[in-house]
Amino acid sequence: MEIKTHSKIDQSLCGEPVIQEQGRSKVRLVCTPNMEADESGLVHGGFIFGLADYAAMLAVNEPNVVLAAAESQFLKPTRVTDELIAKANDTTPTQRKHLVQVEVFCKDELVFTGMFTCFVTKQHVLADS
Template sequence: MEIKTHAKIDRSLCGEPVMVKDGCSEVHLKCGNCMAADESGLVHGGFIFGLADYAAMLAVNHPNVVLGAAETRFLKPSRITDTLIAKANDTTPQDRKHLVQVEVFCGDELVFTGMFTCFVTKQHILADS
């Protein structure tokens, strides 16, 4: 499992890769107190989106992969005690453009789904900055 992208990402916030291979990945995230949106323990959706985005990047697994767009749906709430599992599959593996389907589960329940449009640039996106 060689990871070629997002080397400096904070895995405590975006998840721990458990499988990365050609065109797919699986990432697990243990939701903690720092992710709470309120006193009830509801996890802020940004953390779930971050998990899904990271899984999409790993499915492409190229040093220059970037997110161009995402169409997502939050299906069920998540709590700070949940462990979420993101499964990503690159549905259109091409040289530059990739459509990656991501599903996030809590146990057997689907809590989030999304289609992530990812691009592989010729050089790092900040190379000329």
């Protein structure tokens, strides 16, 4: 399926699509040293959130999809060299307001979960700026 959204995203920071189908996506991210928050190798949570957000956008896959809100939980720490897989499922695919459930795994362990509220706008949010 053709990816219709976020065409200029830096996939080295937000993940590489593995599966993109109507209403769902799977995105892979390898955590690199530039994501490190401290000397222990802990990855900053913003990169994990970015991965989950990108997976949610791909599950909706509309050119003008935007994030309105998110409820999320970081369940386990992530380290440099970890490979993360985000799985997103649009639970309301026929509506203008999309609720997208996202889970991020490291190996078989759930490290993040979130519900992303996304809207598809009639025009790009920056169209009148």
